[in-house]
Amino acid sequence: MTRALVTGGAGFIGSHLCEALLDRGWSVVCVDDLSTGSRSNVGYLEELGGKRFHVVIEDLSAGEWESKAGEGGFDLVFHLASAASPPDYLAMPLQTLLVGSTGTWRAVEFAYQRGARFIFTSTSEVYGDPLVHPQNEGYWGNVNPIGPRSVYDEGKRFSEALTIARYRELGQSVGIARLFNTYGPRMRPGDGRVLSNFVEQALTGKPLTVYGDGSQTRSPCYVSDLVRGLIALSDSSLVGPVNLGNPHEVTVLELAHMVIEATGSSSTVEFMPLPEDDPKKRCPDIGLAMRELAWSPSVALRDGLVMFIEWMRARVDGVIG
Numbered sequence: 001m002t003r004a005l006v007t008g009g010a011g012f013i014g015s016h017l018c019e020a021l022l023d024r025g026w027s028v029v030c031v032d033d034l035s036t037g038s039r040s041n042v043g044y045l046e047e048l049g050g051k052r053f054h055v056v057i058e059d060l061s062a063g064e065w066e067s068k069a070g071e072g073g074f075d076l077v078f079h080l081a082s083a084a085s086p087p088d089y090l091a092m093p094l095q096t097l098l099v100g101s102t103g104t105w106r107a108v109e110f111a112y113q114r115g116a117r118f119i120f121t122s123t124s125e126v127y128g129d130p131l132v133h134p135q136n137e138g139y140w141g142n143v144n145p146i147g148p149r150s151v152y153d154e155g156k157r158f159s160e161a162l163t164i165a166r167y168r169e170l171g172q173s174v175g176i177a178r179l180f181n182t183y184g185p186r187m188r189p190g191d192g193r194v195l196s197n198f199v200e201q202a203l204t205g206k207p208l209t210v211y212g213d214g215s216q217t218r219s220p221c222y223v224s225d226l227v228r229g230l231i232a233l234s235d236s237s238l239v240g241p242v243n244l245g246n247p248h249e250v251t252v253l254e255l256a257h258m259v260i261e262a263t264g265s266s267s268t269v270e271f272m273p274l275p276e277d278d279p280k281k282r283c284p285d286i287g288l289a290m291r292e293l294a295w296s297p298s299v300a301l302r303d304g305l306v307m308f309i310e311w312m313r314a315r316v317d318g319v320i321g
């Protein structure tokens, strides 16, 4: 049996990753402080995994999770723990910086001590408000180091620097993935991110809150595609960084209309101020992932939206808690 530890395993992407690893017959330890993740995300996995799934509720940067993770070696450590929705990380700036520095330091050291390959989930936010389009891994980015978003962006950039330094100085096995906007079941309804907001708003008949004029672009990737990419990276010896995302780029206003159409909602669109430093364009160049990992996304935006809406509808209607 193979053994993995997933930080942030009770979060949106983390819980899907735990599920995929359990499906492969692996044994999985999930470390999460539930600050943005939830127990309900992993309840089903405790049934699915039985003794192969173990949840440790601890803060990655301050808690005593290493001793609670169990004795012995691990094959993989996936480090996902962090608030990821802008309103979430803007509400806890220092905690976000801590997990993006001390948290990563402890996670990568744990991987080294236990003999595991370390997979760091970085972000398209390292490109900031990009001046190169689409973004490839060679682009260094355009980040405001003291802007409000910097607590997330710079924590991820520091973590990339730390991960690559461990590879260079210690020869540690590492892989860095840069995740672009991802959506799907287990996002917290209305968590502040564009699709969880829009779908929740459309299903409850509220206006869809488009920030700015809605001309800014994003390229949403369905969560199952993203998780498949993370596993492909962990199976390889690629160091990266490597972009993981769906290059189908849409404006935020187009996205609002797609959601209204797909939900059959009578909601309208309400324009609101654009947040500070909001990137104007974002689209991944996935050439490297296609070449090195034989990976590309397969779920079309319209199909992913239908699956996500179905999941969200059951929560909003109160059918499922």
Ligand code: UDP
Pocket (backbone or CB within 6 Å): 085, 086, 181, 192, 193, 194, 195, 197, 198, 209, 210, 211, 212, 216, 218, 252, 274, 275, 278, 279
């Ligand atoms: N956005 C929006 N309405 C919302 C939430 C987000 O128009 O209710 C916009 C946001 O300004 C950004 C894009 O949608 O341009 C994606 O935002 P999100 O928070 O999902 O992720 P980001 O890519 O900014 O980290």
